[in-house]
Amino acid sequence: MPLIMITNDDGIDSPGILALREAMSSLGRTVVVAPERDNSAVSHALTMSRPLRIRQRESDIFTLDGTPTDCVVIGLGKLLDTRPDLLVSGINPGPNLGDDISYSGTVSAAIEGTMYGIPSIAFSVAGEPPYDYSMAMRVAVVLADRVLAGKLPENTLLNVNIPEGKVCRGLAITRQGRRLWENSIQETFDPWGRRHYWIGGGTPLRDHGEDTDVAALHHNLVSVTPIHLDLTNHPGLNLLRRSWDIGKMQEDIGGGRQEEAGS
Ligand SMILES: [Mg+2]
Structure with missing residues:
Protein backbone atom coordinates (compact mmCIF):
# COMPACT_ATOMS: atom_id res chain seq x y z
CA MET A 1 0.00 0.00 0.00
CA PRO A 2 1.56 3.36 -0.99
CA LEU A 3 2.48 5.88 1.70
CA ILE A 4 1.21 9.38 0.89
CA MET A 5 2.39 12.45 2.79
CA ILE A 6 -0.04 15.37 2.83
CA THR A 7 0.63 19.01 3.66
CA ASN A 8 -0.66 22.48 2.72
CA ASP A 9 -0.11 26.17 3.38
CA ASP A 10 -3.59 27.02 4.75
CA GLY A 11 -3.20 25.17 8.02
CA ILE A 12 -4.35 21.87 9.48
CA ASP A 13 -8.00 22.97 9.86
CA SER A 14 -8.44 24.10 6.26
CA PRO A 15 -11.34 22.31 4.48
CA GLY A 16 -8.98 21.80 1.50
CA ILE A 17 -6.57 19.52 3.38
CA LEU A 18 -9.46 17.52 4.87
CA ALA A 19 -10.78 17.00 1.32
CA LEU A 20 -7.32 15.98 0.08
CA ARG A 21 -6.86 13.50 2.93
CA GLU A 22 -10.25 11.96 2.23
CA ALA A 23 -9.39 11.67 -1.49
CA MET A 24 -5.92 10.17 -0.89
CA SER A 25 -7.17 7.63 1.65
CA SER A 26 -8.70 5.70 -1.29
CA LEU A 27 -5.17 5.16 -2.68
CA GLY A 28 -3.01 4.34 0.35
CA ARG A 29 -1.97 5.15 3.90
CA THR A 30 -1.94 8.90 4.50
CA VAL A 31 0.20 10.91 6.94
CA VAL A 32 -0.68 14.59 7.38
CA VAL A 33 1.99 17.07 8.51
CA ALA A 34 0.60 20.59 8.17
CA PRO A 35 1.16 24.07 9.59
CA GLU A 36 -0.88 25.05 12.67
CA ARG A 37 -1.99 28.30 11.03
CA ASP A 38 -2.49 29.87 7.60
CA ASN A 39 0.87 30.25 5.83
CA SER A 40 -0.41 31.35 2.42
CA ALA A 41 2.15 33.28 0.33
CA VAL A 42 5.10 32.33 2.55
CA SER A 43 6.73 30.81 -0.52
CA HIS A 44 9.63 28.42 0.25
CA ALA A 45 10.48 29.90 3.68
CA LEU A 46 12.42 27.70 6.10
CA THR A 47 12.33 28.60 9.82
CA MET A 48 15.86 28.85 11.20
CA SER A 49 15.47 31.58 13.84
CA ARG A 50 13.56 29.56 16.46
CA PRO A 51 12.79 25.95 17.41
CA LEU A 52 9.77 24.13 15.94
CA ARG A 53 7.26 22.15 17.95
CA ILE A 54 5.25 19.15 16.68
CA ARG A 55 1.78 18.34 18.04
CA GLN A 56 0.02 15.08 17.24
CA ARG A 57 -3.72 15.53 16.68
CA GLU A 58 -4.50 11.85 16.13
CA SER A 59 -2.89 8.81 14.53
CA ASP A 60 -1.00 9.94 11.38
CA ILE A 61 -2.04 13.61 11.77
CA PHE A 62 0.58 16.11 12.96
CA THR A 63 0.81 19.91 13.11
CA LEU A 64 3.89 22.08 13.24
CA ASP A 65 4.19 25.75 14.27
CA GLY A 66 6.09 26.48 11.08
CA THR A 67 5.88 26.85 7.31
CA PRO A 68 4.89 24.28 4.65
CA THR A 69 8.60 23.71 3.90
CA ASP A 70 9.28 23.14 7.63
CA CYS A 71 6.48 20.53 7.60
CA VAL A 72 8.08 18.64 4.70
CA VAL A 73 11.58 18.81 6.22
CA ILE A 74 10.49 17.68 9.72
CA GLY A 75 7.92 15.23 8.36
CA LEU A 76 10.45 13.43 6.16
CA GLY A 77 13.32 13.72 8.61
CA LYS A 78 11.61 12.91 11.94
CA LEU A 79 7.97 11.81 11.66
CA LEU A 80 7.70 9.29 8.83
CA ASP A 81 9.41 5.98 9.45
CA THR A 82 9.61 5.17 5.73
CA ARG A 83 10.02 7.32 2.63
CA PRO A 84 6.64 8.31 1.16
CA ASP A 85 5.76 7.21 -2.37
CA LEU A 86 4.02 10.52 -3.02
CA LEU A 87 3.75 13.99 -1.49
CA VAL A 88 0.62 16.07 -2.11
CA SER A 89 0.02 19.67 -1.08
CA GLY A 90 -3.31 21.51 -0.86
CA ILE A 91 -6.04 21.69 -1.81
CA ASN A 92 -5.48 25.44 -1.84
CA PRO A 93 -8.66 27.56 -1.89
CA GLY A 94 -7.83 29.81 -4.84
CA PRO A 95 -5.66 29.19 -7.91
CA ASN A 96 -1.84 29.22 -8.11
CA LEU A 97 -1.24 30.27 -11.70
CA GLY A 98 1.63 31.91 -13.57
CA ASP A 99 3.65 34.23 -11.34
CA ASP A 100 1.59 33.15 -8.27
CA ILE A 101 3.77 30.02 -8.20
CA SER A 102 6.80 31.86 -6.83
CA TYR A 103 4.78 33.18 -3.84
CA SER A 104 2.84 30.00 -3.16
CA GLY A 105 3.38 27.97 0.01
CA THR A 106 1.27 25.18 -1.54
CA VAL A 107 3.63 24.83 -4.51
CA SER A 108 6.75 25.32 -2.37
CA ALA A 109 5.89 22.28 -0.24
CA ALA A 110 5.81 20.25 -3.47
CA ILE A 111 9.13 21.83 -4.52
CA GLU A 112 10.64 20.69 -1.21
CA GLY A 113 9.33 17.15 -1.72
CA THR A 114 10.82 17.11 -5.23
CA MET A 115 14.19 18.24 -3.83
CA TYR A 116 14.12 15.07 -1.71
CA GLY A 117 13.36 12.99 -4.82
CA ILE A 118 9.74 12.28 -3.84
CA PRO A 119 7.08 12.58 -6.60
CA SER A 120 5.11 15.67 -5.56
CA ILE A 121 1.89 17.39 -6.65
CA ALA A 122 0.40 20.77 -5.64
CA PHE A 123 -3.40 21.13 -5.92
CA SER A 124 -5.40 24.37 -6.00
CA VAL A 125 -9.04 25.02 -6.79
CA ALA A 126 -10.29 28.09 -8.67
CA GLY A 127 -13.72 29.58 -8.13
CA GLU A 128 -15.48 31.56 -5.46
CA PRO A 129 -15.59 30.99 -1.68
CA PRO A 130 -17.01 28.89 -0.13
CA TYR A 131 -15.09 26.47 -2.37
CA ASP A 132 -16.57 23.24 -3.65
CA TYR A 133 -13.79 20.62 -3.47
CA SER A 134 -15.70 17.70 -5.04
CA MET A 135 -14.20 18.01 -8.56
CA ALA A 136 -10.74 18.74 -7.12
CA MET A 137 -10.95 15.56 -5.04
CA ARG A 138 -11.74 13.47 -8.14
CA VAL A 139 -8.90 15.11 -10.10
CA ALA A 140 -6.49 14.56 -7.18
CA VAL A 141 -7.28 10.82 -7.09
CA VAL A 142 -6.82 10.41 -10.87
CA LEU A 143 -3.52 12.33 -10.96
CA ALA A 144 -2.09 10.81 -7.77
CA ASP A 145 -2.95 7.34 -9.09
CA ARG A 146 -1.22 8.19 -12.40
CA VAL A 147 1.93 9.49 -10.67
CA LEU A 148 2.05 6.47 -8.32
CA ALA A 149 1.87 4.18 -11.37
CA GLY A 150 4.83 5.76 -13.18
CA LYS A 151 7.65 8.24 -12.72
CA LEU A 152 7.54 11.97 -13.23
CA PRO A 153 10.37 13.56 -15.23
CA GLU A 154 13.46 14.16 -13.06
CA ASN A 155 13.41 17.17 -10.70
CA THR A 156 9.83 17.90 -11.77
CA LEU A 157 6.64 18.42 -9.78
CA LEU A 158 3.09 18.93 -10.97
CA ASN A 159 1.24 22.16 -10.29
CA VAL A 160 -2.46 21.36 -10.71
CA ASN A 161 -5.26 23.94 -10.81
CA ILE A 162 -8.86 22.79 -10.92
CA PRO A 163 -12.01 24.73 -11.83
CA GLU A 164 -14.92 24.16 -9.45
CA GLY A 165 -17.17 21.17 -10.16
CA LYS A 166 -20.01 22.33 -12.35
CA VAL A 167 -17.91 24.29 -14.84
CA CYS A 168 -15.03 21.83 -15.41
CA ARG A 169 -14.74 20.85 -19.12
CA GLY A 170 -11.62 18.64 -19.26
CA LEU A 171 -7.87 18.54 -18.64
CA ALA A 172 -4.89 20.21 -20.32
CA ILE A 173 -1.12 19.85 -19.89
CA THR A 174 0.10 23.44 -19.80
CA ARG A 175 3.12 25.69 -19.37
CA GLN A 176 3.47 28.31 -16.65
CA GLY A 177 2.02 31.60 -17.89
CA ARG A 178 2.33 35.12 -16.55
CA ARG A 179 -0.10 36.56 -14.03
CA LEU A 180 0.78 39.98 -12.69
CA TRP A 181 -1.69 41.87 -10.53
CA GLU A 182 -3.05 45.38 -11.00
CA ASN A 183 -4.09 47.60 -8.07
CA SER A 184 -2.99 45.05 -5.48
CA ILE A 185 -1.58 47.60 -3.01
CA GLN A 186 -4.37 49.01 -0.83
CA GLU A 187 -3.51 52.35 0.76
CA THR A 188 -5.53 53.13 3.89
CA PHE A 189 -5.11 54.84 7.29
CA ASP A 190 -4.77 53.43 10.79
CA PRO A 191 -6.96 54.76 13.69
CA TRP A 192 -4.31 57.46 14.34
CA GLY A 193 -4.44 58.77 10.80
CA ARG A 194 -1.13 57.26 9.72
CA ARG A 195 -0.92 55.92 6.19
CA HIS A 196 -0.34 52.20 5.73
CA TYR A 197 -0.39 49.63 2.95
CA TRP A 198 -1.97 46.21 2.61
CA ILE A 199 -0.92 43.92 -0.25
CA GLY A 200 -3.83 41.86 -1.56
CA GLY A 201 -6.89 41.97 -3.80
CA GLY A 202 -6.51 43.67 -7.16
CA THR A 203 -7.15 42.30 -10.62
CA PRO A 204 -4.98 39.70 -12.34
CA LEU A 205 -3.69 40.63 -15.81
CA ARG A 206 -4.40 37.61 -17.99
CA ASP A 207 -1.74 35.86 -20.05
CA HIS A 208 -3.15 35.38 -23.57
CA GLY A 209 -0.83 32.45 -24.44
CA GLU A 210 -3.29 29.65 -25.25
CA ASP A 211 -1.05 26.84 -23.92
CA THR A 212 -0.66 28.40 -20.46
CA ASP A 213 -2.09 27.45 -17.06
CA VAL A 214 -3.88 30.82 -16.96
CA ALA A 215 -5.64 30.15 -20.30
CA ALA A 216 -6.63 26.59 -19.29
CA LEU A 217 -8.44 27.86 -16.19
CA HIS A 218 -10.05 30.64 -18.24
CA HIS A 219 -11.49 27.87 -20.46
CA ASN A 220 -12.62 25.87 -17.39
CA LEU A 221 -10.03 23.12 -17.93
CA VAL A 222 -7.98 21.38 -15.24
CA SER A 223 -4.43 22.69 -15.71
CA VAL A 224 -1.48 20.32 -15.11
CA THR A 225 1.88 22.11 -15.35
CA PRO A 226 5.16 20.23 -15.01
CA ILE A 227 7.43 22.54 -12.99
CA HIS A 228 11.18 22.03 -13.17
CA LEU A 229 13.47 22.85 -10.25
CA ASP A 230 16.28 24.07 -12.50
CA LEU A 231 15.60 27.81 -12.82
CA THR A 232 18.50 28.28 -15.24
CA ASN A 233 17.52 29.86 -18.54
MG1 LIG B 1 -3.13 29.03 0.71
Whole structure:
Protein backbone atom coordinates (compact mmCIF):
# COMPACT_ATOMS: atom_id res chain seq x y z
CA MET A 1 0.00 0.00 0.00
CA PRO A 2 1.56 3.36 -0.99
CA LEU A 3 2.48 5.88 1.70
CA ILE A 4 1.21 9.38 0.89
CA MET A 5 2.39 12.45 2.79
CA ILE A 6 -0.04 15.37 2.83
CA THR A 7 0.63 19.01 3.66
CA ASN A 8 -0.66 22.48 2.72
CA ASP A 9 -0.11 26.17 3.38
CA ASP A 10 -3.59 27.02 4.75
CA GLY A 11 -3.20 25.17 8.02
CA ILE A 12 -4.35 21.87 9.48
CA ASP A 13 -8.00 22.97 9.86
CA SER A 14 -8.44 24.10 6.26
CA PRO A 15 -11.34 22.31 4.48
CA GLY A 16 -8.98 21.80 1.50
CA ILE A 17 -6.57 19.52 3.38
CA LEU A 18 -9.46 17.52 4.87
CA ALA A 19 -10.78 17.00 1.32
CA LEU A 20 -7.32 15.98 0.08
CA ARG A 21 -6.86 13.50 2.93
CA GLU A 22 -10.25 11.96 2.23
CA ALA A 23 -9.39 11.67 -1.49
CA MET A 24 -5.92 10.17 -0.89
CA SER A 25 -7.17 7.63 1.65
CA SER A 26 -8.70 5.70 -1.29
CA LEU A 27 -5.17 5.16 -2.68
CA GLY A 28 -3.01 4.34 0.35
CA ARG A 29 -1.97 5.15 3.90
CA THR A 30 -1.94 8.90 4.50
CA VAL A 31 0.20 10.91 6.94
CA VAL A 32 -0.68 14.59 7.38
CA VAL A 33 1.99 17.07 8.51
CA ALA A 34 0.60 20.59 8.17
CA PRO A 35 1.16 24.07 9.59
CA GLU A 36 -0.88 25.05 12.67
CA ARG A 37 -1.99 28.30 11.03
CA ASP A 38 -2.49 29.87 7.60
CA ASN A 39 0.87 30.25 5.83
CA SER A 40 -0.41 31.35 2.42
CA ALA A 41 2.15 33.28 0.33
CA VAL A 42 5.10 32.33 2.55
CA SER A 43 6.73 30.81 -0.52
CA HIS A 44 9.63 28.42 0.25
CA ALA A 45 10.48 29.90 3.68
CA LEU A 46 12.42 27.70 6.10
CA THR A 47 12.33 28.60 9.82
CA MET A 48 15.86 28.85 11.20
CA SER A 49 15.47 31.58 13.84
CA ARG A 50 13.56 29.56 16.46
CA PRO A 51 12.79 25.95 17.41
CA LEU A 52 9.77 24.13 15.94
CA ARG A 53 7.26 22.15 17.95
CA ILE A 54 5.25 19.15 16.68
CA ARG A 55 1.78 18.34 18.04
CA GLN A 56 0.02 15.08 17.24
CA ARG A 57 -3.72 15.53 16.68
CA GLU A 58 -4.50 11.85 16.13
CA SER A 59 -2.89 8.81 14.53
CA ASP A 60 -1.00 9.94 11.38
CA ILE A 61 -2.04 13.61 11.77
CA PHE A 62 0.58 16.11 12.96
CA THR A 63 0.81 19.91 13.11
CA LEU A 64 3.89 22.08 13.24
CA ASP A 65 4.19 25.75 14.27
CA GLY A 66 6.09 26.48 11.08
CA THR A 67 5.88 26.85 7.31
CA PRO A 68 4.89 24.28 4.65
CA THR A 69 8.60 23.71 3.90
CA ASP A 70 9.28 23.14 7.63
CA CYS A 71 6.48 20.53 7.60
CA VAL A 72 8.08 18.64 4.70
CA VAL A 73 11.58 18.81 6.22
CA ILE A 74 10.49 17.68 9.72
CA GLY A 75 7.92 15.23 8.36
CA LEU A 76 10.45 13.43 6.16
CA GLY A 77 13.32 13.72 8.61
CA LYS A 78 11.61 12.91 11.94
CA LEU A 79 7.97 11.81 11.66
CA LEU A 80 7.70 9.29 8.83
CA ASP A 81 9.41 5.98 9.45
CA THR A 82 9.61 5.17 5.73
CA ARG A 83 10.02 7.32 2.63
CA PRO A 84 6.64 8.31 1.16
CA ASP A 85 5.76 7.21 -2.37
CA LEU A 86 4.02 10.52 -3.02
CA LEU A 87 3.75 13.99 -1.49
CA VAL A 88 0.62 16.07 -2.11
CA SER A 89 0.02 19.67 -1.08
CA GLY A 90 -3.31 21.51 -0.86
CA ILE A 91 -6.04 21.69 -1.81
CA ASN A 92 -5.48 25.44 -1.84
CA PRO A 93 -8.66 27.56 -1.89
CA GLY A 94 -7.83 29.81 -4.84
CA PRO A 95 -5.66 29.19 -7.91
CA ASN A 96 -1.84 29.22 -8.11
CA LEU A 97 -1.24 30.27 -11.70
CA GLY A 98 1.63 31.91 -13.57
CA ASP A 99 3.65 34.23 -11.34
CA ASP A 100 1.59 33.15 -8.27
CA ILE A 101 3.77 30.02 -8.20
CA SER A 102 6.80 31.86 -6.83
CA TYR A 103 4.78 33.18 -3.84
CA SER A 104 2.84 30.00 -3.16
CA GLY A 105 3.38 27.97 0.01
CA THR A 106 1.27 25.18 -1.54
CA VAL A 107 3.63 24.83 -4.51
CA SER A 108 6.75 25.32 -2.37
CA ALA A 109 5.89 22.28 -0.24
CA ALA A 110 5.81 20.25 -3.47
CA ILE A 111 9.13 21.83 -4.52
CA GLU A 112 10.64 20.69 -1.21
CA GLY A 113 9.33 17.15 -1.72
CA THR A 114 10.82 17.11 -5.23
CA MET A 115 14.19 18.24 -3.83
CA TYR A 116 14.12 15.07 -1.71
CA GLY A 117 13.36 12.99 -4.82
CA ILE A 118 9.74 12.28 -3.84
CA PRO A 119 7.08 12.58 -6.60
CA SER A 120 5.11 15.67 -5.56
CA ILE A 121 1.89 17.39 -6.65
CA ALA A 122 0.40 20.77 -5.64
CA PHE A 123 -3.40 21.13 -5.92
CA SER A 124 -5.40 24.37 -6.00
CA VAL A 125 -9.04 25.02 -6.79
CA ALA A 126 -10.29 28.09 -8.67
CA GLY A 127 -13.72 29.58 -8.13
CA GLU A 128 -15.48 31.56 -5.46
CA PRO A 129 -15.59 30.99 -1.68
CA PRO A 130 -17.01 28.89 -0.13
CA TYR A 131 -15.09 26.47 -2.37
CA ASP A 132 -16.57 23.24 -3.65
CA TYR A 133 -13.79 20.62 -3.47
CA SER A 134 -15.70 17.70 -5.04
CA MET A 135 -14.20 18.01 -8.56
CA ALA A 136 -10.74 18.74 -7.12
CA MET A 137 -10.95 15.56 -5.04
CA ARG A 138 -11.74 13.47 -8.14
CA VAL A 139 -8.90 15.11 -10.10
CA ALA A 140 -6.49 14.56 -7.18
CA VAL A 141 -7.28 10.82 -7.09
CA VAL A 142 -6.82 10.41 -10.87
CA LEU A 143 -3.52 12.33 -10.96
CA ALA A 144 -2.09 10.81 -7.77
CA ASP A 145 -2.95 7.34 -9.09
CA ARG A 146 -1.22 8.19 -12.40
CA VAL A 147 1.93 9.49 -10.67
CA LEU A 148 2.05 6.47 -8.32
CA ALA A 149 1.87 4.18 -11.37
CA GLY A 150 4.83 5.76 -13.18
CA LYS A 151 7.65 8.24 -12.72
CA LEU A 152 7.54 11.97 -13.23
CA PRO A 153 10.37 13.56 -15.23
CA GLU A 154 13.46 14.16 -13.06
CA ASN A 155 13.41 17.17 -10.70
CA THR A 156 9.83 17.90 -11.77
CA LEU A 157 6.64 18.42 -9.78
CA LEU A 158 3.09 18.93 -10.97
CA ASN A 159 1.24 22.16 -10.29
CA VAL A 160 -2.46 21.36 -10.71
CA ASN A 161 -5.26 23.94 -10.81
CA ILE A 162 -8.86 22.79 -10.92
CA PRO A 163 -12.01 24.73 -11.83
CA GLU A 164 -14.92 24.16 -9.45
CA GLY A 165 -17.17 21.17 -10.16
CA LYS A 166 -20.01 22.33 -12.35
CA VAL A 167 -17.91 24.29 -14.84
CA CYS A 168 -15.03 21.83 -15.41
CA ARG A 169 -14.74 20.85 -19.12
CA GLY A 170 -11.62 18.64 -19.26
CA LEU A 171 -7.87 18.54 -18.64
CA ALA A 172 -4.89 20.21 -20.32
CA ILE A 173 -1.12 19.85 -19.89
CA THR A 174 0.10 23.44 -19.80
CA ARG A 175 3.12 25.69 -19.37
CA GLN A 176 3.47 28.31 -16.65
CA GLY A 177 2.02 31.60 -17.89
CA ARG A 178 2.33 35.12 -16.55
CA ARG A 179 -0.10 36.56 -14.03
CA LEU A 180 0.78 39.98 -12.69
CA TRP A 181 -1.69 41.87 -10.53
CA GLU A 182 -3.05 45.38 -11.00
CA ASN A 183 -4.09 47.60 -8.07
CA SER A 184 -2.99 45.05 -5.48
CA ILE A 185 -1.58 47.60 -3.01
CA GLN A 186 -4.37 49.01 -0.83
CA GLU A 187 -3.51 52.35 0.76
CA THR A 188 -5.53 53.13 3.89
CA PHE A 189 -5.11 54.84 7.29
CA ASP A 190 -4.77 53.43 10.79
CA PRO A 191 -6.96 54.76 13.69
CA TRP A 192 -4.31 57.46 14.34
CA GLY A 193 -4.44 58.77 10.80
CA ARG A 194 -1.13 57.26 9.72
CA ARG A 195 -0.92 55.92 6.19
CA HIS A 196 -0.34 52.20 5.73
CA TYR A 197 -0.39 49.63 2.95
CA TRP A 198 -1.97 46.21 2.61
CA ILE A 199 -0.92 43.92 -0.25
CA GLY A 200 -3.83 41.86 -1.56
CA GLY A 201 -6.89 41.97 -3.80
CA GLY A 202 -6.51 43.67 -7.16
CA THR A 203 -7.15 42.30 -10.62
CA PRO A 204 -4.98 39.70 -12.34
CA LEU A 205 -3.69 40.63 -15.81
CA ARG A 206 -4.40 37.61 -17.99
CA ASP A 207 -1.74 35.86 -20.05
CA HIS A 208 -3.15 35.38 -23.57
CA GLY A 209 -0.83 32.45 -24.44
CA GLU A 210 -3.29 29.65 -25.25
CA ASP A 211 -1.05 26.84 -23.92
CA THR A 212 -0.66 28.40 -20.46
CA ASP A 213 -2.09 27.45 -17.06
CA VAL A 214 -3.88 30.82 -16.96
CA ALA A 215 -5.64 30.15 -20.30
CA ALA A 216 -6.63 26.59 -19.29
CA LEU A 217 -8.44 27.86 -16.19
CA HIS A 218 -10.05 30.64 -18.24
CA HIS A 219 -11.49 27.87 -20.46
CA ASN A 220 -12.62 25.87 -17.39
CA LEU A 221 -10.03 23.12 -17.93
CA VAL A 222 -7.98 21.38 -15.24
CA SER A 223 -4.43 22.69 -15.71
CA VAL A 224 -1.48 20.32 -15.11
CA THR A 225 1.88 22.11 -15.35
CA PRO A 226 5.16 20.23 -15.01
CA ILE A 227 7.43 22.54 -12.99
CA HIS A 228 11.18 22.03 -13.17
CA LEU A 229 13.47 22.85 -10.25
CA ASP A 230 16.28 24.07 -12.50
CA LEU A 231 15.60 27.81 -12.82
CA THR A 232 18.50 28.28 -15.24
CA ASN A 233 17.52 29.86 -18.54
CA HIS A 234 19.60 27.53 -20.75
CA PRO A 235 19.28 29.49 -24.02
CA GLY A 236 20.08 32.61 -21.94
CA LEU A 237 23.17 30.90 -20.52
CA ASN A 238 24.44 30.12 -24.03
CA LEU A 239 23.64 33.65 -25.19
CA LEU A 240 25.62 35.23 -22.35
CA ARG A 241 28.56 32.87 -22.90
CA ARG A 242 28.63 33.76 -26.60
CA SER A 243 27.96 37.47 -26.46
CA TRP A 244 29.72 38.71 -23.30
CA ASP A 245 33.45 39.47 -23.33
CA ILE A 246 34.20 37.34 -20.28
CA GLY A 247 37.96 37.84 -20.58
CA LYS A 248 37.59 41.64 -20.47
CA MET A 249 35.20 41.39 -17.50
CA GLN A 250 37.68 39.18 -15.61
CA GLU A 251 40.42 41.70 -16.33
CA ASP A 252 38.25 44.53 -14.99
CA ILE A 253 37.46 42.54 -11.84
CA GLY A 254 41.16 41.76 -11.41
CA GLY A 255 40.43 38.21 -10.19
CA GLY A 256 43.32 36.63 -12.12
CA ARG A 257 45.84 39.12 -10.76
CA GLN A 258 44.69 38.53 -7.16
CA GLU A 259 45.10 34.78 -7.63
CA GLU A 260 48.61 35.33 -8.99
CA ALA A 261 49.44 37.56 -6.04
CA GLY A 262 48.24 34.91 -3.64
CA SER A 263 50.21 32.08 -5.21
MG1 LIG B 1 -3.13 29.03 0.71
